[in-house]
Amino acid sequence: MTTTTPNTSHETEASRADEPLLVVEDLAVEYESAGAVPWRRKVSRAIDGVSFEIFPGETLGLVGESGSGKSTTGRAILRLNDAAAGSIRFQGTEVTTLGRRTPLSYRRDVQAIFQDPNSSLNPRHVVGRCVDDTLRTHGVTDPGERRARAEQAFDQVGLSTDHMHRFPAELSGGQQQRVAIARALVLEPKLVVCDEAVSALDLSTQGQIINLLADLQAITGVSYLFIAHDLGIVRHISDRIAVMQRGHLVEIGEAEELFTNPQHAYTRKLLGASPASKPEGRDERRARREAFRQMHEAETQLA
Amino acid sequence: MTDTYSINLTRAPKPEKGTKSPSSAKRIFDRVRRQPLTVAAFFVIVFLALVAIFAPLIAPYDPNQSDYSTLLSGPTSAHWLGTNDLGQDELSRLLYGTRVALVVALGSVLIAAMLGVPIGLLLGYRGGWTDRLGSRLVDVAQALPGILVALAVIAILGRSLWTLMFAIGLIFTMGFARLTRAVTLTERHKLYVESAHVVGMKERVIIFRQVLPNLVGPIIIQAAVFFGSAIMIESGLSFLGVGLDRDTPTWGGMLSGAVEHQAQQPFLAFAPGIAIIITVLAFNLFGDGLNDAITGGVRKSPRKKLTTAELPGMSNAPTASAATLPGQTYSMGAQDAATAAPDATSPWDSRADEIRTPTGATETLPDPVEGAVLDVRGLSVSLERPEGDVVPLVSGANLSIEPGEIVGLLGESGSGKSMFAKAVMGLLPPRTRLSAGSIMFDGDQIAFQSQRALRAVRGAGIGVVFQDPLSALSPVHTVGKQLIEPLREHKGMSVAEAKERAVELLDRVGVTEARSRLDHYPHQFSGGMAQRVAIAMALAADPKLLIADEATSALDVTTQAQVLDLILDLRDEYGMGVLLITHDLGVVAETCDRAAIMYAGEIVEVGTTTDLFHAPRHPYTSALLAANPASDAQVDRLPTISGRVPLAGEWPVGCHFANRCAFATEACTSAPVPIVDQVRCVRADELTLEAVPR
Structure with missing residues (x-):
């Protein structure tokens, strides 16, 4: 099913020279639903036979309608869903067999930005704390260093230190999403899964966040898996785009090629x-x- | 982009950058302060606590000191509440009894919370088999009669203050566990918990440091209610004689003594009885009030009766409403009345002059549009916050729709576009109300009408389709029943006729096998099909106007295209007017004949779709078009609009867009900008805005 198109953009050509950062091969995820009796659970496949690669510094767009399995794919990479079959290799390490506790090194390298910025921040904590907790989890014990790095992260996403002391409800949707981006990037990850990261934002805010993500990529060389249902946004931000339908990946190719010459x-x-x-x-x-x-x-x- | 009003309801006005924002605790305190009963209950609790602490100082006698000269005396000057069968002073015993009541209640609730909350957290967070098994055990424990459990515990451990607290605590443990589990279950799936996972936090850290703080509110409320119950149970146990020993004065023990001697001294039961009632009532009322304050709920009917006297600035206005005076369409709009009503003797003119803009920037309301199916002029909607302040959500909106015309109302979240639609439908949510304006539907005034008068118009003339079809359709009735009933009511059809018509309608909107689908429930339809059913329902009464409020926003693009095409087809076929509310420029581009752009409560520009997209006249329209990432043009950076939309309640005096506008001058911020020639911009004539500046 996978169509490989020849490299056209010089940008991706450069990145293709490297080893892929993430390799997903024949990935399948199953979900259980209640059967007729409590001990008999129905098992069905949410995604099946999904394969793609993400290169360092690249943005891969993943589009499809609701229920196509695009979010499930992202969640499997984030280890929020277990893989039923297939493999996910990150920098050569198999991820699907890591066991119940995910190693912190993988957590540091692979981060996420979710759709709803409001609920992805703990409503009871000031937003500075979510960055602080992240650093603390990753063994930054010195409070001064944590503070400095958090301030730097907030500065990077265009927020002031004043914002760090506010609660999520006191920030606008765009500002909340900036905090979520700060949290994701403070660990200097290599891959960020953006699951509908701008879908809940207003048009005028969407552009700001997309520009911010692009700027940060230019500086840090992070890769994005950009999951969205809005084709216009995906076309703008992605180097390559993968299209999913009913749990299968039906087409993958260079962004412009896919838009101008869909197969x-x-x-x-x-x-x-x-x-x-x-x-x-x-x-x-x-x-x-x-x-x-x-x-x-x-x-x-x-x- | 949905339910903007619910956000406005709970969100306090935001201060400028740098100033300290009001904390949630302060907001809750403000709301509690507005509930007289809760305040009274709070003071009763404080009073009881003071009595408990200072009992030795207040009490006139030692509670155990017997005076055998006055047994069962009844109220006297020496013993205000009389004495019991041992000659002990009832008042002193009552005061000391407060101590036991409060200490036992506090202790037992604390024990219950310490046991129950971790159980609930674990069950709710782990889920799966742990939860299934654990919850059943909790249910079984909960089903045991509380008093029996307490009796058993006391029988095993013996009588003491600690045993009593532990016994009563056990009764409430399961209550806390169930509550905590229920809240944890919903919190567990929230994105902040998943984010914590992705960040790599340990389970223990997530449960206690991330989830637990979010449970504090419900737990405190539950604790306040349990407090009252604990006092009841403690009194009950003491009454039965299994609480504390007789030497310790307790309210229950006093009641028990009163019952023994009620033939000789009936007065004895009153004091402890009333004390128990007042204490329990105080805790329950306080718990309820706190709950309301935290959740923002309101006990009283939120929608005040819409009488003229209660409308702002209308206390001396004639009671006749707009519709009863043909030709006088602006009786409710104080501001507009001044400009529109020519009769200077009108009793509210002087008042209106004060409200009018100081610079005299008068807004000429458009003339009534002849033959329009909907003609809205000067529409304003305002919200009354639980804190008591009134904020405008929509101000001075004019819009008309001709038969057969699709008019888009485009705006970002919080722009007031949904409020506009809800005002037209007469379905404003609680605490919001029409504050001014005229809404002519097919020649009839429908603003400020009674619900009953509106029902006839709505049912027969206006069809509505909402964003979420499944919430618009009743889940407990079949689709057939929901289609047939309005047909019978509004069209007077027989059951058979109505059924035929229902099949026709479903068939028309593209529901396959319509006849058999009549017996299906809404949840058996997919999102797109359910939206088609909702459209069929809206069409049932041959509406002259169809209002689609973000009707395709929740649908996938392919389904959205189908539903939009259906609306276009139906317009072509039935010639009805359509008001299409959306946040999506693409939807406007694909379907609308004309569109109105809304920003921060105001309509800033109205025009034909082609004009808006190619020759926008308002800077906001132009900026919005430029920011559209769906544009075919390839650019490295998306043009953006800096800053953010001012929230309702923070709108500036002048142009609402001025602080984000590249063309703003002093004239823009000094005075309200009227809408002139379909655009609300001071510089509209001098600016040449590019359609898409790329």
Whole structure:
């Protein structure tokens, strides 16, 4: 299913020269649901046979509709879900067999930014503390050093030290997401899983956060797995894009290539359904969708 | 981008950078202060505590000192509450009894919390088999009658203060465990807990340092309620004679003595009885009040009756409302009345003049639009916060929709777009209300109407589709029932007719096998299909106006395209007006004929979709278009709008967008900016804004 397109962008060419940072191979994740009786649980696969690589300094976009398994893939990499089959190798180390306690070294290298900035911060703690706790967990015992590094992280994401003493509810959504980014980046990770990291933000704030993520990548060389349902954002930020449908990865390729020359029928459908940024040609687009729908209906009737 | 009002309800006004913001404790304190009963209960508790502490100083006698000359005396000047069968002073015993009551209550609740909270945390956090087994055990323990448990414990360990506290504590342990487990279960799945995992924190650290602080509120409330119960149980045990020994004065023991001698001295039961009632009541009321203050709940009916007298600035206005005076459409808008109503003798004119902008920046309201299906003029909505202050959410909004026209209302979260729609539907949430304006629907005034009058209009003329179809449909009735009932009510159809029409409607909105789907419940539909059902319901009464409030925001792009296409098809077919509320520029670009851009409670620009996208006249519209990452253009950095939207209650006097606007001058900030020629910008005529500056 995987289509490998030749390298076009010089940026990715440079990074391709390195070893991949993360290799996901034939990954499957299962989830249990209640069966007819409590001890009989139904098992179904949320994702199956998912394979991709992320190179150092690269942003891989992961798109798909709800239920396509894109978040599940990210959660498996973060070890919030167990893999049922396949492998995830980070810098050559197999991650799926690490056992119940994830080594701190992996936690340091792989961080996350979640969708809802409001609930990803502990409402009872001032936001400075979440960065402080993170450093403490990773063995930074000297409070002075913790403070200095936290201040530096806040400064990096465009917040002042004054913000460190506020509670999450006293910050705007964009500011909350900046704190979440500070927490993720204070450990200087190599990979950050951004799970719908800007979806809950307003349009005017989205741009700020996307620019911030790009700036930080330029400085630190961090890689992103950027999970989103909004194709416009993914196209803007990603070097390569992977498309998922019903638990399978159906297409992966260079971002521009995938947008201008989609190979898989589902990718075409997804692109066709995304609202355009201008009203021009909307009647034609509507007509095309209508034709597509009728064709699809005719197909199902024949079948 | 949903429910903006709920955020506004709980969020106190934000101070400027650098100043200390009010802590949540202060906010809770402010709310408690507004509840007279809770304050009274608090003072009773403080009084009881003082009595308990200073009992030896206040009590006129030693509680165990017997005066055999006055047995069972009843109230006298020497013994205000009389004496018991041993001649001991009842008042002194009552005062000392407070000590036992409070100490036992405090001790038992503390013991219960120390045992129960960790159990609940563990069960809730671990989940799985630990939880299933543990919770059943807790349930079994909870099912044992409390008094029996206490009796058994006392029988085994003997009578003492500690045993009593432990025995009563055990009864409440399970209560704490269940509560803690329930709250932990919901907290466990929150993202901050997952973030803590990703950061690498140990389980113990996550449970006690991350989760536990979030449980403090509910635990304290529960403790306050248990406090009252503990006093009841302690009294009960003492009454039965298994509490503390007779030498220790307790309220229960006093009652028990009173019962023995009630034939000789009936007065004895009153003092301890009343003491118990007042104490228990005080703790329960305080617990409830605290709960309300923390959760922001309100006991009293939040929606005041909308009578003219209660509207701001309307106390001396005639009681007749706008609709009853044809031609006089602005009876409610004090500010607008001054500019719109030509009759200078109007009793509220003087008042209106004071409210009007000092610079005389008058806003000329548009003339009523003939033939419009919806014509909203000067609409203002305000919110009354639990703290008591009133903040505007929407101010002076004008918008009209012609039949067959799709008009978009575009805004970011907190812009007031949903409030606008809710005001039009007459479905404003509690604590918010229409403060001014006129809403003409198909020639009828529907602003400031009774719910009953609105029901007829809403049911027959306005169809509504919300963001979440599953919350808009009743989960306990089949889709068929929900479609058929309104048809029968509003159209007077027979059951068979209504059923046929329901099938037709479902078929029309693209629900396959419509007839068999009538017997299905909403949860059996996928998100997109459920939204189609919601649209079918909205169509049931042949509405002249369809309001879609973020109707496609929760849907996937492919489903969103289908639902938008359906709305376009239905508009073409039925010729109804559509008000499409959205935060998505793409949705406006794909579907709307015209659109209004809303920012911080004001409509800043109205125009045809093509004009808005190609020749925006308001700097905000232009900035929004530039910030759209969905644009086809490839740029390294996205243009952004610096700063953030001012929240309701913090709006500046002048242009709401001025502090983020690249073109702002002094004139922008000094006075309110009226909407002139469909744009609310002082410099609209001198600025040439690029559509997409790339």
